[in-house]
Amino acid sequence: MDWMEKELAALTGEGLERTLTWHAPITDNPGYLLRENRMLLDLSSNDYLGLAGHSAVVEAMRQALFVEGAGSGASRLVTGNRRPYRVLEEQLAAWQQSEAALVFGSGYIANIGVIQALVSRDDVVFSDKLNHASIVDGIALSRAEHARYRHNDMEHLRSLLNRHRDKRRKLIVTDAVFSMDGDCAPLQELVALKREYGAMLMVDEAHSGGLYGPRGEGLCHKLGLSNEVDIHMGTFSKSFGVYGAYVCGSHILIQWLINRARPLIYSTALPPSVITGISQALALVQDEHWRRERLSAASRRFRSMLGEAGFEIGRGDSPIIPIIVGDNAKALRFSSALEEEGIATVAIRPPTVPSGTARIRFSLSAVHSDEDLNRAAAAIRRIAIELGVLRS
Template structure:
């Protein structure tokens, strides 16, 4: 209960078959070079065209991973004299991308739009302003205030970059993401997504305008100097994209399960974060408490990892439960009961 295989597609036979067929047809085990040298294949163009259509934008670019996508994109778009405004609990890859860019790093308090507005006003004269946020935050499971971010972006003439790593595939009629559900996707200048979570494969993508993608192709160092994804991985992603768009029942089932599971923990007194995502953090407090909890869960047959500083702030060590559409109702009901019993035994919950 700690992985990111949200739709259960990592074991889907159609994806593994597509990858096996690509290997059997002589595509080789690796790309052999970066995309700008000899690592590019026709399948990349097919995938990027399909991604652009799915995201309802002009163009898309496939990258090696979500980490390299964030680092490469931010450092290609911002530099000295620019300011990047970042939510305080954004993913480490976003933080590292800002550091690499050498731009001013203006961190705003988590989902605090008034603090962000104050920072935007303070840096109003900056050469270039880039607001960056996760759509769903990986350790808390809550969502960014995307509607307000879009308003501030327009008001202050900033660019807006949204990482849908933990929401892509899960929200929207066809899994397009939270930005599409809220109707702000046209305000998002840079859309980031991964294939390693809801897609069940590996890699990442950037989507946006043709100008953006041409710029990144020539400026994003993590793309230029990384070996391209192997052809059989691209074949698997192409098949996964079809499955994600058709996974209507899986999205509904996961959304309902996330509500039930979170309610089961809250009802017995556990401290968790609000939200409707499949990421459900159970706050244990100190590092030792989280580690004891995780060890007891493992003995009870539940794989749930303790997350502790520096990944999360001191005093908020937690068990980060992460649900999947592959979990059955019985597994989640039984799992919640075991978790509640262990919590009572360890004194983590205030429930009676």
């Protein structure tokens, strides 16, 4: 297995090797974490609403452990389909105003399972070039033709739809908010093209669920387009602070997925305690509007501070705010320098992002204070000037 050592050495030389770093939450100081016994401001996690350590979620999970046990014991189609699943899926369908809902083990599993279940060799999937890796892998595993359109380029998508208009099944799939750039998909235009070409439309709300809409339903609801989306997918690992994923849609869609989504059929069900925690988090997402309001205000403010400092941060209002560095090694130095200042960030490098676009990706939470963000913005500007990322 010497080839592995050589390949890893090459990755290290290119500034692309990954390593695991231990972290621990600070329960009495949300928005911070411990790394090697140092307290750092956490500007990297996806705990957008600050629910990962919420006492009500933790207590709901604790109580469920005593009633349901540690694990589910089997897949949902065998004996793993416990009562908390039914409760949660009914809550999800009501929240999304859909006919039915189905819980999956993770967002990655959901995207792979749904895409494989909907399309195969004789079909085509139209996918935004910046869609999440789970969507890309789901398309590859489905063996459908993969027609990638340039990021948010609706004219390019139209040309591809024209080229493949005679395919048996056509599926358009997009992130609602793109995880590495923080911008939003043009959902109104995607709905119009879906109608015109008779395609199915799947929207991944992983980074928008909980943040948009009157009760956190997501970007589709905020724009009044929820009834136009055929497959509505979201995760519980970001705004909900727990783990897992969901798909909402028609009764027939959910029944089809139960019969054809291989990751659902062949995976052990999530522990019932996790499902119970999600139910509690869903109630908080819907009821505690202040979390969305606080996060929205913090995102606008932080974007404004970085823009005034001279950074080009792109369009959008999401809590995902990237600074493009370009060079992998420089992005790593940027991240290390921020850690020295007490700020936890991660250098995002290829293949997660396109070559030459290594970046520092800031991710805000409702629990970050104005003082936290003021201090972070000042340190980011100073370090960027020192590294030549930003001119003084």
